[in-house]
Amino acid sequence: MTGKLGPEALAEVLAATGADDPSVSTGPAYGEDAAAIDLAGAAETLVVAADPLSLAADAVGELAVHVACNDVAASGADPRWLTHTLFLPDDDSERRRTVTEQVDETASEVGVAIVGGHTEVLPALDRPLCSMTALGTTDRFVASGGTEPGDRLLLTKGAGIEATAILATDFREACRDAGVSAETLDSAAGFLTEVSVVPDAAAVREAATAMHDPTEGGLLTALVEVARASETTLAVERDRVPVRPETRACCDALGVDPLATFGSGALLAAVPPDRVDEARESLSAAGIDAGVIGEVRADESADRDDAAAVGRDDTAGTVRLDGDRIAEPPRDELYPLWE
CATH class of the missing domain: 3.30.1330.10 (PurM-like, N-terminal domain)
Incomplete structure (x- = not known):
């Protein structure tokens, strides 16, 4: 696979x-x-x-x-x-x-x-x-596993930035045939210029307890990875995750979940609640949009009976998306398009 x-x-x-x-x-x-x-x-x-x-x-x-x-x-x-x-x-x-x-x-x-x-x-x-x-x-290493209960989760730019660019280039004809306009595809292809998170990280790293950049498997996989690394529960609301119109158009056209596909270009950061405004102001000064998509909670998967019910030996860390538990990282939804 x-x-x-x-x-x-x-x-x-x-x-x-x-x-x-x-x-x-x-x-x-x-x-x-x-x-x-x-x-x-x-x-x-x-x-x-x-x-x-x-x-x-x-x-x-x-x-x-x-x-x-x-x-x-x-x-x-x-x-x-x-x-x-x-x-x-x-x-x-x-x-x-x-x-x-x-x-x-x-x-x-x-x-x-x-x-x-x-x-x-x-x-x-x-x-x-x-x-x-x-x-x-x-002079300060920021690990993915540094989150603390109470931290807020910030996401810069939006979900599926990299996937949007790939869909608009490698799969341009399929998107066009599915009804995506040439104007939208041209704009989406331009997302290739935004896949770096070097400026994002530089702007937020002083306030962050943890940072992670979504790649394969997108935001959902990144959340699972951070949850396991930090042995915490990450609670996220889908409606709070920024998704650009071009991303929505290309992903909807080919049946791809923007939260479960290549996400380079976004930075996921955990920030203490009293430093959220500072982090967002720093990002804004760098010309980078960011949204608060959820929060960090104590690790609910420490309940061994609950962990056994989902067949996991490694029980540390879990994700709640709109209350639904995600215990395993999803397979990236772009892969079937290449197969």
């Missing part, structure tokens, strides 16, 4: 961490997209995150840079360096040039330097695959 491993299968992978190193203050864990490494003799922490990207064919290089840098930014760091591993299905010089130019231009826009990587042809692929490792530094 295409997509992320489920929590149980992923746990097996995350259990293989190699040699112990006391300088690793945050290592592999479900819901944590970046590692934190304490540098000997330095006041700053090195933040490292890695991500592959292949399915967004028209903008794979651009999105790959943003997705990797977003993970570093959502950990409270400023992205500074990238390594780029590129697998190509053939030795097509035009395709190679297109991807590398996308990577170069986007890295320049974000302000990160590409410091190394690897490139090769792999005929088993049917499209390019970019695997990025981003690195940055911070």
Whole structure:
């Protein structure tokens, strides 16, 4: 099955961490997209995150840079360096040039330097695959699992930003045939310029107890990941989640839930109630819209009988969407369109 491993299968992978190193203050864990490494003799922490990207064919290089840098930014760091591993299905010089130019231009826009990587042809692929490792530094690492009961949940920009751009480019004809206007599709395709959350994170990180950027599986998966990482319950109201008209049009046309599909471009942040106004003012000053979509509560899934009823061994953390319990991350709703 295409997509992320489920929590149980992923746990097996995350259990293989190699040699112990006391300088690793945050290592592999479900819901944590970046590692934190304490540098000997330095006041700053090195933040490292890695991500592959292949399915967004028209903008794979651009999105790959943003997705990797977003993970570093959502950990409270400023992205500074990238390594780029590129697998190509053939030795097509035009395709190679297109991807590398996308990577170069986007890295320049974000302000990160590409410091190394690897490139090769792999005929088993049917499209390019970019695997990025981003690195940055911070004096305050913000973990996904830092939420506290009472925190408010903020979401910047809106749900499904990345998916909207993909639908309007890779699936433009299908959207058009389903009744989406050319004007709407042109506007939606422009969302590719908004998938970075580096400015969002920089604006809110001083107030945030936790940050996370929705990617595959969208906002709902991000909420599950944060809930499990922090062992809390996240209560969210669907009507309070910002969804742009272009996102609604494209998703409705192809039967996609905007809360359950690729969400790069939005930042999910937990903020203490007495700092919500401060966070929103900081975001507004940066020209970034944000809405309060819910709150953090004590972990209701600590009830072992309730956990057993839904067949989970890992019982920490759950999500309530309009009161309905979501215990497992959904499969991204764009995948069936590629299959």
